[in-house]
Structure formats: C-alpha cells, structure tokens
Amino acid sequence: MTTIRTVAAHEVVQTAFPRPVTEADELAMAVGRAIDAALSRFSHEAGQHRHPSAHRMREFASTVLTEELRDIDLEVSEGQREQILTEVDGVLRAFRRSEVYGLPRPKSRLIVIDGVAGVYAQPDYWNERDRFYEMKSYNAVPPPPDVALQLQLFQLAFSGLSAFLFCIDRHAVPVAATVTPLAPLTPEETRTTLDLAYRVALEKGIEKVVEYVDNPRVHYQRPAPS
Numbered sequence: 662m663t664t665i666r667t668v669a670a671h672e673v674v675q676t677a678f679p680r681p682v683t684e685a686d687e688l689a690m691a692v693g694r695a696i697d698a699a700l701s702r703f704s705h706e707a708g709q710h711r712h713p714s715a716h717r718m719r720e721f722a723s724t725v726l727t728e729e730l731r732d733i734d735l736e737v738s739e740g741q742r743e744q745i746l747t748e749v750d751g752v753l754r755a756f757r758r759s760e761v762y763g764l765p766r767p768k769s770r771l772i773v774i775d776g777v778a779g780v781y782a783q784p785d786y787w788n789e790r791d792r793f794y795e796m797k798s799y800n801a802v803p804p805p806p807d808v809a810l811q812l813q814l815f816q817l818a819f820s821g822l823s824a825f826l827f828c829i830d831r832h833a834v835p836v837a838a839t840v841t842p843l844a845p846l847t848p849e850e851t852r853t854t855l856d857l858a859y860r861v862a863l864e865k866g867i868e869k870v871v872e873y874v875d876n877p878r879v880h881y882q883r884p885a886p887s
Contacts, residue, residue, distance in 0.1 A: 666866030667771065667779035670814040673861045678807040684735065691729035692745055696798045696831070697785070698725045699749065700756050704786065707763040715753045722749045751836030752798060755829050759838050761786050761794050770818040771878045774855055778862035779869065781876065782818035785827070792823040794840070800830040802841050813854045816846050818879060855883050 682690075699722035706713040723746060730737065737745070756762055769783035787793040795815055801808050804826060816824050824843040829836060846854070871878075 663776070663871040664868050665773065665777050665779045665871055666862050667781060667869045668858075668862045668866045670780055670782040670811060670818075672865060673780060673814060673858050674807050674811050676861045676865070677810055677857060687733050687735055688730075688737070691726060691733060691735070692748075692831075693798050694729050695722045695726035696749060696752055697796070698722065699753065700796070701766060701785075703753065703756065704761065704763055705765065708765055715750070715757065718753055719746060719749055722746070722753075748831040748836070752829050752831050755836045755838040759827070759829075760840065761796070761827055764788055764794070767793060767819070769876055771874055771876045772814070772818050772858065773871075773878050773880045774859045774862070775883055776880075778859045778866065780814060780818075780858045780862060782814045784815045784819065784824075787819070787822070792825060793819050794825045794827040796827040796829070798829055798831050800833070800837075800839075801826060801828050802839060810854065810857075812843060813846060813850055814858065816843065817851070817854060817858075817881065820879060851881075852884065855881055859883065 699718045702721060703713055703715075703718045726742075726745065764786040766785060767783060767787045767789075769781045772780040772782060774780070784793045785796040793815065795812055797808065804812060808826075812824065812826065826841045826843060827838070828841070829838045
C-alpha cells in the first residue's frame, strides 16, 4: 500500500495567508456559505430540469444562514437579515441569467506531488468537458493573493481545462455578474504553487492510502533542486 499526506486546498491557502478572523469576517463567511449552498442547489435542480423557483431558493438560503449563524453564535438584527436576503435575491437573479446556471459541481481531484503529498481541490462548477468556474459572491477581480492561490491549485487539479473566475457582486446595485478567463499557469507559478502545497501537506496533512482514494488524481513531480 502507498500512503501520502493530504490536505484540502483551503488549508494551503489559510497557511499561506493567515489572519485573525473578525466578527465581520465571520458574518461574511456565513453569508457566503448560505449563498453558495443556495446556488449549488439552484444549479443542480435546474440541471435536473426541475424548474426551481428563486423564491424557494431564497427560503433555502435563509435556512442555511440561520444554521450558519447559530454555529458561530452570532446574532444579526432583523433589518440586517433582511438586507442580506435582499442581496441573496439579487444574486439568484444574476445567477439565473449567467452561463453557469444549470452546471454541476465537479468531483474533487487529488493533486499528488512527488508521490508523497496530496491536495484535494474542487472548484464550484464545470461544464463536464473543457472549462471550470470558481465563484465568489463579491468582486474578486483582480484576484487578491489568497484567491489567486486557490485558483492556481484548481488549475493544477484540472489541468487542460480553461479556468474562469465567476463573480456575482452582491454589494453592487444592481447586483452584477462577471466571468473572467484566467491565464494558464506559468512554469514559475506551477513550481511555486507545488512547492507550497508540498510543504503544507507534509506538515499538516492526514495520511491516506492511495489505493483507497476514489477521487480522480493528477500527478506532478517537482524539479530537482539545481
């Protein structure tokens, strides 16, 4: 049996860009998770030709938001909650008009580095052929460093596919959606991202038996030091 140490892509990003989490950050992340969950269900049901309604998806997002806020023990006022759900309405409308609506989420892939380290990576949507999309519910163009690293890991995992950053800025009036193509990774970006992922996986990873991993795998060998 072959064992490797594995981490998720977000662990690599958090290690590279650590920062204290404020209450505002916690709220933003809770809202983001509620939106992501609603859009994922919205897209899945549309892909299954179930004709989901935006109203039902808003109610689903509201339920997820309640659970997320309870998990982090954070209270918001009724006015603040209504403002959040108004943003959700705008996001749902923009999403329905986008090219991503109805697309499924890909199964996570395992980046195997030098046969001993691994990173699980899973972008939000793909067309099951030649492109994937990572979505942010805020304007992330140009991508800040942590988002750029996350995207680079996804590009390594889904090499050969065109990569797109899909942003729905829930803070804009009206809510605005953009799809931005990403340039292929340069050899230097590939090397530095693999080096970082390798170090984090060996330091923080959980040991897995490769033969028992049923995720698609993509293998990389880092260049030997010169």
